[in-house]
Structure formats: structure tokens, C-alpha cells
Amino acid sequence: MKRRWIIAASTTALYVALIAVIWVTGTEQAHEKTEAQLDYAILDFRDTVGGAIDTMLDYVAKTAIRRLGKAQPRSLEEMSELAKALDIDEINVVDRTGHIIASNDPTCPGVDMAKKAETLPFLALTNGVTPSVSQPFRKHAYATARRKYLGVAFLGGDGFVQVGLDERHLSKMLPSILGCIFDEWLLGKTGFFLCADLATDRLISNPSRHRDEASTLAETGFNAEAAKAYEIQTHRDVGRTFRQRLFGEVCYCRNFVFGGHRFIPALPQREYYDTRMVFVTVFGVVLFIVLTAFGFFVDRIFLDSDRLKAFYAAEEERRAKDLLLAKTIQNAALPGATPESQYFQLAAAMIAAKEVGGDFYDYFPLGPTHYAFLIADVSGKGITAALYMMTAKAVLKDSFLDLRDPAAALTRLNEELCKNNPASMFLTAWAGMLNLETGTVTFANAGHNPPVFLPAPGSGDDIKFLNAKSGPAIAFMENVSYVPRTITLAPGDSLFLYTDGVTEAMDQKNVLFGEERLADTLREIRSSRMTKPSSAINVARAAVAAFSEGTPQADDITILSIKYLAPPRVVTRSFPCVREAIADATAYLDETLAAAGCPAAVHTKLDIILDEITSNIVNHSGASGFEIDVAFVDNPSAVRLTFTDDGAPYNPLAHIDPDITLSAEERPIGGLGILMVKRMSDAVEYSRVRSRNVLTILKKYPASGEQT
């Protein structure tokens, strides 16, 4: 609704703006036309009046020629009389050599007209061809008023007569010259020409339709004072337009003075400005219709675009839901917490792309002696890939658990997926199985990126890709038998599994991360002793992330790493719950630690720990006996002591630590033993299992180079 108002408002604004433009344009046009009309009126006047005066002077000169007969000297009196009779200001008789031989002006006779530029043109009259020569009114040095000359030749060019007329003299003549030409002078359609005697202000011309309204210029409503600034004298100029109210209507006027008369060409304003009004009105209506239609059209377009937007939004939402669903499926399909085992360490990570890529990994025990781990990449993306992945993962795990052989499991997975594969999907997979006791990994590859063998840091070997010939991808073709292969891991050796999201990660120049960079990264991991699977994965992820920084992640990045540890050695002994047993237990521990080459610092602390715990059991538990396990774990890099007794339930960890800041006198005896156990070990755990107290202590060997 709000948008409709906006459309209406902007259409209206556009309308107003266009009307304004039309108005301005119309005004300009009207103005130009008015100016052109007035200019034309003045030029027309000049021609008409100039012609009329020439005709009159021509007639006068010819009359003089008739009277004079031929060019011969005459007296001043005779000439003055002639001038008076002819009612002109100057008359000269000129011989064929251009010398004035008679004049009503005593200074003229003897003047050679050929010697003055302004009189030279008249000599054309002596060529026997030119009948007359006319000059416009102009200022002369010897006359006070602007004077016009016209010459007419005697027959055969035998001298000529030149007559001169002062402009001021015209005032008398103009009424008769002009007669009533102004009365019906057309100026535009409704314009008119006013002409008034300067001295009397009496109108000598008056448009016929206003004839009875005024006899003087003042009576027409003309304001001489206001028009003064626009008054022009010379015919060279057309003057400037001004507005005055004449005969009751506003007119555009010019004001010029000539021959003792004032001439006012006047064009009523409405002549053109009314046209403008009509123009604007018609245009306005048309524009209104067009713009209204336009407004509806725009509204319609927005409505359509709204519908489109809604459609795309729904589509986008659907896609987002699909993405979320696919991600949920993918995440749900991944196994839970990484396993804790004394035999190996395993970690895995998947960084899903925006659109799920269908990667997955899995790991699970195959009975007490073997452990399965696998990685796979389903072709395609999104929900289809995610669903396909679910099926593949379930079938593969089932087959693996059932057949306890990676090659057979992949073979069965291929059979199952080939049976019904309408979407022509496929997946690459690598499946392995670790023998916990021997470290041997049996594996099979179905078209997957070769995992990397990462020997224990410090061993002489280099890393290597498990490049043994791979079988085809799963669901590519039927009747495939995958071939099992083996590699044996020594304690500390790792396998690094990944999907093509790692090797095909691209930098900004579209360069692939590639196997070489992966190999370099793994070498670095190895040389910096970061081969613990969780650390190795973090380093590799960081390397890929740094490489592909600034580019969107195109595919899932999935990594699984497994590190084989030496199988733990566990020594167990039982003791009766008597004081003497403490010394026996200490001896047993010393013996066992010494045999295992346990570092002295660790040894001493374990002695203290054992002393504290066994004395607690003997003195307080009421048990019939107790058992001590000594296990060397993590390759070995730690000792795990497990104390089991059948005494009263007692969790030493539930005790609050004693206040060790008290003075000797305030100190209660006791409680310090458990505090020492906690502080001297790396981990203490208590559990009550089958009516027994089980206390487990982990003590790590100091890191190499570290002094304890």
C-alpha cells in the first residue's frame, strides 16, 4: 500500500515537473515569437516609411528638375524660393563634373562633390544611366538635424538635382506620408501600431478597432515615463521590448521616435501567451492520461516483481532447508566421540562445505582385537548426496562388522549399491582395519585418495602415500572384487586419511593444494612431533585454510588420522591387607619400574604415591586384600597405577584438601597423603566397580629435555 502512495506521489511530482517544463518552454516560445514579431514590425516600418519618403523626395526632385529645365547656375534667392515652394530644407543643382552650381545654401556653390566620401555616391547620376540616388537620414556636420539626401539626374546625366530633408521636418509630413497605413497595419493577429505626434501627443494612427477610444497616446493608457528607458531614435536598432497596458490589455511594446513622432508597435500579451495556456492545458491533459497509465503500469510491474521476489524467497528458503537437512543428515551420520584406547589414538574432522559434499568417515571396534576405520566421499552434493551417504555408511558398517575384512566389506557395499542406483551416484572409499596387538593394518581402496603413511617421528623413514593399485569407485560397475593389502605400523606410526576436499582446495589463483603440499605439511607435522592425530589434523586444517584463504570452500574437507601406540604392558599383583604388605608392594613397584626403565624422577614419585595409597588401604579400608596394576602406556610415555580393594566405599578425591598454610601447632595430622598423590600425579580417577574401590593414577614421563 505504501508503495502505491510512493508511485502516486512520484507520478504527480513527475507530472508537475513536466508541466513546469512545458510552461517554461511555452513561455520561451511565446517570448521569442513576440520578439520576432516586434523586430519584424520595426524593420517593416523602416522599409515602408523609408520607401514612402524616397518616393516623396523623388517626386520633389523631379518637380525641381521640371522647373529648372537644365543644370545651370541660379541665384540664391531663386533657389531659396524653390526650396520653400517644394517644402524641403536643401536643394542643390550639380553640373556633370560634380560641382554645385546653385543652392539655397550660400556656402554650397562651388563645392566639388567628388571630393567628399559622403557625397561621392551622387556622382553616379552623371553617368547617364542612373536615374536617382538616395541616402538615409544621418547626422551632418553642417546641419543641426539628421538630414536625408536624394538626387535625381537631368536628362542624359547632364548634371542633377539634390534635395535634402531634415528629420525634424518629417513631423509635418509624416501624417500625409503615412496616411492611414498604420491603421490597418497587421502586427501578428491582434497587434497594432500607434503613431503619435511628439509635440501634441495626438495620434495620427490608431487601430480601427480602438478608433473611438483614444485620440492621444496618453488616452490609450500609454505611460511615457515608464517607456522612456526603452526609447530608441536610430533606425539601426530595433530596441527592447517592454510591457504596458494599452486599451485595457497588457501589450508587449517597443518605443521609437522618428521624424517628430513616436511609434509604438504593440502586441497584446494574450496573442502568444494565451496560446501557451492552450498548449499547456492540452499537453497537461494528455500527460495526465499518459502518466496515470504509467503509474498503473509501474504499480503492476512492482506487483509482478513482488510475486517474483516471494517466489525466489520461498525457493531460497527451500534450498536453505535442504542444505540444513543435508548437513544434519551428514553430521548425524558421523560417529561420536573419538575412541579411547591404549593401543592407538584416533581423531577425525570434517569441515562441511556450504553445500554438503557427501563426505563421511567412520570408526568402530571389530571385537576386542581389531579396530575398523574408514573414509569415503559420495559423488554429488546436497540432500541427494547426504541420503546416499546414509545408505552407503550403514551398508559399509554392517558389511564390515559382518565380514571383518575391509576388502570384502567394500565388495559387498559395491554389490548392494549397484543393485539399485537410479541416480547413477557413486562413492570413493578407503577402509582399514587395525590389528591392535601387531599394528598391522589391512585395507582396501575403492577409488579413494591414497592415505599417507606417517612414520613415527625420529625414525629414519619418510612419509609415503599408500599408492597401491586401487579398485574402482563403489557403484561404478558390478562384480568387482576389491583386493586387501596390508601395512604394518610400528609404535608411533600414523596413517593420515583425507578426501579430495583437501587436495583440491584452491587458492585465489585457482591453484590446487595438491598432494605435494599435503606431503610437505605432513613432513612438517612429523618433524615438529605433532603426530598426535588431533594435533596433526589441526595443523593440516590450518595449512589448507591458510592456502585457500579468501576463496569459498567448494567441497567438504575431511580428515581422519590414526596413530598406533605400543600395546600396553600390564603387571598385576595382589596383596593381603596387612601392614607388611606395604613393604612388599613397594618392592614390587620398584622391581617393575626398574625392569621397564622408568625414569628415576617418575619412579620416586610413584613410590610416594604407592606408599600413601597402600597405607590408606591397610589402615582405613577394612579390606581383605588389594591389587595393584602397573601399566606402561602411550608408547610408553606414562605409567598407570590401578589400586583395587574390596574395602568400604571410599573416594579419596571427595575430601577437601587440608589447609597447608596453618602453622605447625595448628596442623592436624593427616589428609596430606591424598594431597601429595593429587599433586604428584597427572590424573587421578576413582570409581566403585562391583563392590570395589578402583583408584587409577596416571603419571607421565617428563617430556624430553624437561627436568623434574
Add this chain to the structure above:
Amino acid sequence: MNITVKTNDSMAVISLEGRLDTVSSPDLEAVLEKMPENVNSIEFDFARLDYVSSAGLRVLLSTQKKFKQVGGHMSIANICPTVQEVFDITGFTDILSIA
């Protein structure tokens, strides 16, 4: 654990060798019981002591209290890092006089 006692008037030097733990601390307790009445100052030499457990700490703490009551003095010399650590963990560094 071997315990060597050297007495000089009211002053006794007790050297311990081995481990002062649950098994051996009763031995030390017995030795201290047998101390002549005039001995009011004891110096423990821990130079050859491997470690002390809480049972040993108990003996040391009660001996210190006893001597303080009679205006005597007890000190410990030549402690190894392990024993130092035990003393640190338990706060004994502050309540024993360690040379």
C-alpha cells in the same frame, strides 16, 4: 632406611638414608623416643634420604611440636629436590626450619 644418631651434649644429629615412608617412619619414631632427656636440639641430615611420605611428615611434625614445647629446636639440612617438592606441596617448607 638406615638411621644414624650422633649425640653431643644437648645436640643430636640424625642422618637418614633411604626412604622415610610408612614402613620406615615407625623406626624413626622409636629412635626419637630413645633420645636422652638432655637433648633439646636436633638436626636432621637428609643428604641421603630419597623421599618422604606423609607418614614421615607426621613424625617430623610431631617431633617439631614436642621440641617447641620444651623450648628446644629442630632443623633439617641437605634436602634433595624430591623432598623439597613434598615440603612445598604440603606447606612444610614454611613450618619447618630448613637449613
